[in-house]
Amino acid sequence: MPTTLFNRIWDDHVVVERPGRPALLYADLHLVHEVSSAQAFEGLRQAGRTVRRPDLTLATEDHIIPTRGDRVEDPVAAEQLQAIRANCEQFGVPHCRMGSGREGIVHVIAPEWGLTQPGMFIVCGDSHTSTHGAFGAFAMGIGTSAVEHVLATQCLPLPKPRTMRIHFDGELPAGVTPKDAILAAIARIGAAGGAGHVIEYTGALVEGLSMEGRMTICNMSIEAGARAGMIAPDDVTFDYLEGRPGVPTGSAWDAAVARWRGLRSDPDAVYDREVVVNVDELVPQVSWGTNPSMTSPVDGCVPDPDSYDDPSLRAQVAQALDYMDLRPGMPLQEIQIDRVFIGSCTNGRIEDLRAAAAVLEGRRVHERVSAMVVPGSAGVKRQAEREGLDRVFTAAGFEWRNAGCSMCLAMNPDMLVPGERCASTSNRNFEGRQGKGGRTHLVSPAMAAAAAVAGQFVDVRSWA
Amino acid sequence: MSPIEPFTTLSGRVAVLPRNDVDTDQIVPKRFLTRISRSGWGECLFYDWRYDEDGRPVDGFPLNDDAAAGASVLVAGDNFGCGSSREHAVWSLQEHGFRAVVAGGFADIFENNALRLGLAPVRLSADDLRALTAELSTGDEVVVDLEAQVVRTASGVEYAFPFDAFYRESLMRGLDEIGTSLAEADAIDAYERANPARVSTTAVHAVVGGS
Numbered sequence: 001m002p003t004t005l006f007n008r009i010w011d012d013h014v015v016v017e018r019p020g021r022p023a024l025l026y027a028d029l030h031l032v033h034e035v036s037s038a039q040a041f042e043g044l045r046q047a048g049r050t051v052r053r054p055d056l057t058l059a060t061e062d063h064i065i066p067t068r069g070d071r072v073e074d075p076v077a078a079e080q081l082q083a084i085r086a087n088c089e090q091f092g093v094p095h096c097r098m099g100s101g102r103e104g105i106v107h108v109i110a111p112e113w114g115l116t117q118p119g120m121f122i123v124c125g126d127s128h129t130s131t132h133g134a135f136g137a138f139a140m141g142i143g144t145s146a147v148e149h150v151l152a153t154q155c156l157p158l159p160k161p162r163t164m165r166i167h168f169d170g171e172l173p174a175g176v177t178p179k180d181a182i183l184a185a186i187a188r189i190g191a192a193g194g195a196g197h198v199i200e201y202t203g204a205l206v207e208g209l210s211m212e213g214r215m216t217i218c219n220m221s222i223e224a225g226a227r228a229g230m231i232a233p234d235d236v237t238f239d240y241l242e243g244r245p246g247v248p249t250g251s252a253w254d255a256a257v258a259r260w261r262g263l264r265s266d267p268d269a270v271y272d273r274e275v276v277v278n279v280d281e282l283v284p285q286v287s288w289g290t291n292p293s294m295t296s297p298v299d300g301c302v303p304d305p306d307s308y309d310d311p312s313l314r315a316q317v318a319q320a321l322d323y324m325d326l327r328p329g330m331p332l333q334e335i336q337i338d339r340v341f342i343g344s345c346t347n348g349r350i351e352d353l354r355a356a357a358a359v360l361e362g363r364r365v366h367e368r369v370s371a372m373v374v375p376g377s378a379g380v381k382r383q384a385e386r387e388g389l390d391r392v393f394t395a396a397g398f399e400w401r402n403a404g405c406s407m408c409l410a411m412n413p414d415m416l417v418p419g420e421r422c423a424s425t426s427n428r429n430f431e432g433r434q435g436k437g438g439r440t441h442l443v444s445p446a447m448a449a450a451a452a453v454a455g456q457f458v459d460v461r462s463w464a
Numbered sequence: 465m466s467p468i469e470p471f472t473t474l475s476g477r478v479a480v481l482p483r484n485d486v487d488t489d490q491i492v493p494k495r496f497l498t499r500i501s502r503s504g505w506g507e508c509l510f511y512d513w514r515y516d517e518d519g520r521p522v523d524g525f526p527l528n529d530d531a532a533a534g535a536s537v538l539v540a541g542d543n544f545g546c547g548s549s550r551e552h553a554v555w556s557l558q559e560h561g562f563r564a565v566v567a568g569g570f571a572d573i574f575e576n577n578a579l580r581l582g583l584a585p586v587r588l589s590a591d592d593l594r595a596l597t598a599e600l601s602t603g604d605e606v607v608v609d610l611e612a613q614v615v616r617t618a619s620g621v622e623y624a625f626p627f628d629a630f631y632r633e634s635l636m637r638g639l640d641e642i643g644t645s646l647a648e649a650d651a652i653d654a655y656e657r658a659n660p661a662r663v664s665t666t667a668v669h670a671v672v673g674g675s
Binding site: 012015016020021022024026028029035036038039042047049052053054055056057058063064074076077079080083094095096102113114115117119120125126127129140141142143144145146148149152153154155156157159161191192195196222225226227245246291312313316319379409410411418428430431432433436 | 482483484485487489490493494495497498499500501502512517541542543546547548549550551552554569570571572573576577580581628629630641642644645646648651652655656659661662663664665666667668669670671672
């Protein structure tokens with residue numbers, strides 16, 4: 001019977017199938033960060049349990065660390081940082097300390113080191129774990145109790161999700177990016193459009209993308225409510241991985257690649273749901289509301305709540321526009337911004353920084369705007385500096401920071417003040433996400449860079 | 465984590481929050497998430513919707529209604545708990561006193577967290593949720609009967625809800641899920657023997673990084 005990539009990975013990881021109960025799945029890799037792990041380690045201690053496989057576990061500091069200097073001023077945050085260091089020490093878990101040169105956003109470093117590999121089941125106490133699906137892995141976010149469960153057993157009981165396919169037909173026009181494609185797909189299916197499903201992305205668009213572009217797409221699967229997102233591995237995947245520290249070498253590499261080539265959905269595989277999105281005519285996207293599905297093409301306008309038939313949707317849009325302080329019908333290109341944030345696990349990798357720098361070359365940030373770039377990892381930062389991108393950013397008036405989650409979620413000193421409006425390459429525009437009272441517009445790195453220069457949203461396609 | 469409190473039938477007051485897509489950033493704002501304790505989360509619940517800049521309760525927010533005092537059932541819209549994986553959202557709801565959330569749907573990670581911790585995620589059809597929300601005001605009494613899988617209002621109307629049989633049993637018995645998985649140690653050992661580790665984080669960690 002024809003089957004899907006997801007089913008193949010699922011079957012490979014079932015430890016025990018128990019009638020009437022969720023299957024027990026084995027995790028190949030467990031990524032840990034400071035915010036969702038403290039209470040899990042404490043639970044282990046209280047129950048007298050230990051970490052079963054520290055050698056399949058990797059911890060980092062990313063959410064709460066400052067991106068300037070190395071002092072954590074907030075005593076509560078400092079205590080959390082101490083906690084992860086002490087916990088990793090006690091349980092023998094390898095840990096990437098701030099300032100060690102290894103640190104970075106958990107979803108940036110694992111692929112960078114070749115730890116994320118095709119066919120794996122990967123978990124992390126973070127919803128953007130879906131990023132790793134770009135390698136043809138089943139990767140999903142879990143809560144703290146599940147983190148404790150995986151630390152103790154390396155396994156997780158899991159009801160089997162349904163499958164969904166988003167087929168991206170066509171090719172992206174110049175100036176339009178994977179970020180725009182996934183934002184448009186989320187706008188189409190809604191913030192809960194993928195709930196209960198694992199999404200497989202297929203089509204000429206994803207086949208033609210680099211691994212970094214694929215990661216941007218899979219990263220935002222959770223913004224459509226999906227359990228995970230994935231893309232079948234191919235030569236692009238193998239070329240990216242070859243030579244990275246985590247992958248096998250010599251004949252073991254050849255054997256791994258041979259195995260990975262089998263990780264695809266059969267041509268006649270059946271999904272529970274299928275959606276086709278054509279990207280030939282796609283326009284750069286800008287979010288205008290308070291969840292990522294509230295997004296429109298940059299040449300469009302802020303919608304009028306009265307144009308929605310469903311009364312609850314009408315109320316929700318009106319509430320969003322009220323929070324965002326936007327006028328129905330106003331062109332998106334008239335929205336003026338105060339801040340620009342380029343970074344995050346969505347768009348903080350080297351290609352994202354190159355795309356933003358290409359727009360900024362020879363230009364200056366608008367006088368009203370304060371702009372910052374935060375590389376996704378210490379490795380990305382080193383690479384960017386080797387290429388001279390840091391000088392392009394600083395010459396344009398951007399701040400060049402150290403790696404971390406930074407203003408994607410504002411659990412550290414980087415945040416908006418109430419009323420500030422930000423063009424952000426991150427993944428969520430929820431109320432207060434980037435700081436209480438702050439207003440977030442999600443865009444691609446090139447669009448964020450162009451907005452920094454213009455002081456308002458512009459169509460980056462006209463800047464070529 | 466201590467075993468969860470068994471949940472069979474809950475009689476309690478409701479708080480009605482008729483919004484869709486309530487995200488976990490609203491349920492518990494991220495600035496509280498640097499705390500490492502497992503308690504003290506009730507006060508953080510919906511903080512930025514409950515309180516204004518000066519820390520005064522916001523008029524009109526359902527949880528600030530006197531009638532919401534002691535409420536144990538939260539009634540919300542569709543896609544409740546979307547966004548981040550923070551389990552602190554469930555801790556906050558539970559510590560505030562909620563033992564069930566009735567909604568049109570739940571985000572996957574939130575629902576899994578809730579099931580693991582014994583906060584009952586009760587999913588009603590769109591029509592039933594509309595009818596229930598129209599019938600109830602904050603402070604009204606309802607019964608969430610997990611055994612019969614119905615929400616029963618004071619007027620006697622019953623709204624049936626689906627519930628995964630395994631998790632229903634787990635909630636009703638207050639199960640230690642980690643203990644159950646640890647009991648499969650033989651199967652886990654056998655799996656590891658048949659499937660050698662694909663990576664070693666310790667080995668990779670030793671060779672990467674540095675400037």
